[in-house]
Amino acid sequence: MTTPLDDRLDPALRRMIGVILIGGIMGILDGSMTAVAVDTLSTRFGASLSTTGWVSTGYLLALTVTIPVTAWAVDRVGGRRLWLSGLVLFMAGSVASGLAWNIGSLIVFRVVQGVGAGILDPLMLTLLARAAGPARVGRVMGVMGIVGSTGPVLGPIVGGVILQGLDWRWMFFVNVPIVIVAFALARRTLPADPPEGHAAAGRLDVLGVALIGPGVATGVLALSELARRGSFTTWQVLLPLAVAVVLLAGYAVHALTARTAPPLIDLRLFTRGGFTASVVAAGVLGLATFASIFVIPLYYQQVRGYGVFESGLRLAPFGAGSALVMPLAGRLSDRWGSRNLALAGAAVALLSSLAFSRFDAHTAQLWPLLAAFTLGIGTGSAGAPVIGSVYRTLPPRLVPQGSSVLYMLNQLGASIGIAVVALLMQDAGADDPRSGFHHAYLAVGSALAVMIAAALFIPGRAVAAPERAPAGHQENVSGGGARPVETDRLG
Numbered sequence: 001m002t003t004p005l006d007d008r009l010d011p012a013l014r015r016m017i018g019v020i021l022i023g024g025i026m027g028i029l030d031g032s033m034t035a036v037a038v039d040t041l042s043t044r045f046g047a048s049l050s051t052t053g054w055v056s057t058g059y060l061l062a063l064t065v066t067i068p069v070t071a072w073a074v075d076r077v078g079g080r081r082l083w084l085s086g087l088v089l090f091m092a093g094s095v096a097s098g099l100a101w102n103i104g105s106l107i108v109f110r111v112v113q114g115v116g117a118g119i120l121d122p123l124m125l126t127l128l129a130r131a132a133g134p135a136r137v138g139r140v141m142g143v144m145g146i147v148g149s150t151g152p153v154l155g156p157i158v159g160g161v162i163l164q165g166l167d168w169r170w171m172f173f174v175n176v177p178i179v180i181v182a183f184a185l186a187r188r189t190l191p192a193d194p195p196e197g198h199a200a201a202g203r204l205d206v207l208g209v210a211l212i213g214p215g216v217a218t219g220v221l222a223l224s225e226l227a228r229r230g231s232f233t234t235w236q237v238l239l240p241l242a243v244a245v246v247l248l249a250g251y252a253v254h255a256l257t258a259r260t261a262p263p264l265i266d267l268r269l270f271t272r273g274g275f276t277a278s279v280v281a282a283g284v285l286g287l288a289t290f291a292s293i294f295v296i297p298l299y300y301q302q303v304r305g306y307g308v309f310e311s312g313l314r315l316a317p318f319g320a321g322s323a324l325v326m327p328l329a330g331r332l333s334d335r336w337g338s339r340n341l342a343l344a345g346a347a348v349a350l351l352s353s354l355a356f357s358r359f360d361a362h363t364a365q366l367w368p369l370l371a372a373f374t375l376g377i378g379t380g381s382a383g384a385p386v387i388g389s390v391y392r393t394l395p396p397r398l399v400p401q402g403s404s405v406l407y408m409l410n411q412l413g414a415s416i417g418i419a420v421v422a423l424l425m426q427d428a429g430a431d432d433p434r435s436g437f438h439h440a441y442l443a444v445g446s447a448l449a450v451m452i453a454a455a456l457f458i459p460g461r462a463v464a465a466p467e468r469a470p471a472g473h474q475e476n477v478s479g480g481g482a483r484p485v486e487t488d489r490l491g
Contacts, residue, residue, distance in 0.1 A: 017128060019189045023087055023182035024124035026175050027117030028151030029158060030094075031060060033171055034110075036156035036297045036312040040168050045103040053422035056294065057415050058107045059114035064411040065213040066118025068264050071126075072204050079127050080190040082119060084183060090116030091179040098172035113172075122407065127190070152289065153319025153376075156297055160312025207254055208264035215247030216412060265405055277457035278389040279409050281342060284451040285386060286413030288349060288444050289379050291421045292318060295440045296356075296372060298425060302433035303361050317369050321376025322383070330384035338385035342455040345385070346448050349378030353445040357438045382451070389458045417447070 034041070034055050042052045074082055093113030100106035162170050222241035232238075255263035270276045293315065300311035333341050352375035359368055387406065420443055425436040 015189055019182065019185040020083075020124050020127055022178065023083070023186060024120050025151060026090065026178055026182075027063070027120045029155040030113065030117065030175070031056075031063070031152060031155060033155035033159040034059075036159040036308050036315075037163055037168055037171060038294070038298065039301050040163060040308060041103070041106070044168065045106070047103040049426045050419075050422045051103055053294070053418050054107045055103075055110050056290075057418050059110045059117070060290075060411055060415040060418070061217055062111040062114030063118040063121065064408050064415065065209075065216065066115050067122050067408055067411070069204070069209060070119050070122050074123060074126060078193045079123065080186070080193055083123055083127065083186060083190060086116050086119030086123065087179050087183045087186065088116075090120060091176060091183075092116070094172045094175040094179070098169040152293055153315055153322070156293060156312040156315050158312075160297075160307075160309035164307070164309035203261035205258070205261045205264040208251060208258075211247050211251035211254060212264060215244050215251060216415075218247065219244035265408075269405060273457055274389065274459045277454045278338075278386055279406050280454040281346075281382070281386045281451050281458065282406050283409040283413035284447050284454065285346075285379060285382060286410035287417035287420075287447050288353070288451070289417075290414035291417035291440065291444050291447075292353075292372075292375060294418050295421050295425065295437065295444075296368075298433075299356075299359070299368070299437050303359075303437055305361075314369060315372065317373035318376040321373040321378075322380035323376075325377050325380040326384050329381045330387075333385035333389075337459060338389035339455060339458045341385040342382045342389070342458055343452060345378045345381030345383070346451045346455055347378070348381065349375055350445055350448040350452065352378055353441050353448060357441040357445065359437075360434050382455070386455075386458070417444075 038049065038052050038055075041047070041055060042049055045052070070082070077085070090113055093109055093111075093116055096109035097106055097113060100109055159171055162168075162174065218240040222237050222244060252267060255265060255267045270279075296315050296318065297308070297311040300306040300314055301308065306314070329341055329345070352371045355367070355371045356375075359371070421440040424439040424443055425433070
């Protein structure tokens with residue numbers, strides 16, 4: 001695999017980038033590939049839209065919960081060994097998903113796949129940052145930013161191509177040969193790094209893992225049950241919601257009073273106003289992005305009567321707009337600051353969402369494509385400045401954990417976004433799919449209005465970023481030794 005930067009990077013690093021991207025791109029694609037298959041899977045298994053939405057939501061939740069544990073484990077296990085283990089786990093989940101016999105088994109196996117992706121996604125950035133070193137990490141992570149912004153959109157297109165001529169099971173079986181190649185190349189290419197099992201790696205916050213993981217999962221379960229039953233007052237909704245509140249409140253108490261091990265996420269980070277505004281904006285951006293990836297194909301399938309391949313292909317302008325503008329937005333935010341660019345990007349995305357809420361089966365073909373393109377421009381313009389603002393609002397010792405929180409909340413926002421729009425598409429669109437689509441995009445627009453409000457509190461003018469620890473340097477601050485990450489994918 002080559003990049004425009006190849007003439008500036010030594011051959012060994014080029015090979016390593018290619019090998020890591022072969023393994024890591026699967027998790028990025030699989031996070032959204034099933035979006036285009038919602039109708040197919042619902043029909044195949046006789047399941048509701050809200051239940052089928054858990055095929056994506058369960059994957060994203062598992063990925064999110066695994067991220068901080070991966071950050072802790074990399075020094076205990078070793079980066080190379082952990083990467084190979086993540087590939088094996090991802091392949092196991094892929095094979096099992098392809099063999100699923102009902103919607104419940106598919107959701108469970110997708111969770112296994114999501115855990116594998118939760119190892120590969122953050123570790124991909126860590127390994128590349130270590131290999132590149134501080135002098136080259138920006139260029140390498142620039143390549144990662146483009147891949148990360150287009151991957152979630154390419155997933156539905158690839159899924160549509162597969163569903164056009166093959167059984168749905170090949171969406172998962174296609175990963176097997178890629179993983180085998182990635183595993184063989186990684187064994188030859190990735191340098192050995194023996195685990196550092198000393199105290200510097202920190203003790204794992206086991207109680208924190210036990211509280212925050214189930215707490216987040218039961219919260220989204222409450223949303224899914226609300227979508228399926230159409231009533232907030234049933235015990236199937238209220239019970240998981242109550243459990244989520246208790247577990248997350250318990251985690252908050254634990255994180256603020258922990259003495260034996262650093263908490264998985266140090267909640268004192270949120271006393272910093274600029275940081276809080278940045279991660280709230282990141283979470284809402286994840287919600288809007290993944291809600292769009294979920295809903296736009298359904299618009300073309302249910303409202304306009306297109307096939308899965310055509311529906312997935314018409315999502316391409318969204319990814320193109322984001323990939324086109326993200327590198328430029330990142331450079332401009334270094335010069336001008338994050339606030340104005342984040343506000344402008346969120347405003348463009350909001351206007352695009354409101355346009356989508358007016359479309360129906362008779363709308364001219366050009367307008368949904370143009371709205372998808374401008375929606376991608378808006379989310380891409382906001383994404384890079386929001387990432388950059390985290391690094392400007394935290395001192396160097398807190399940047400690693402700030403990056404982890406940012407990534408997790410972005411993914412959590414994605415999970416909630418899918419659950420909410422699935423609810424609206426099923427409830428409001430029970431008799432008229434067009435009405436469900438309109439309600440879904442009004443909800444996305446409301447979320448983007450919240451993002452605009454949060455962006456007002458993001459730091460304005462760019463300031464010189466504080467010197468960060470070298471790439472790969474461990475900074476053991478509450479959170480179990482998460483490592484610095486130069487950039488991340490939003491959406």
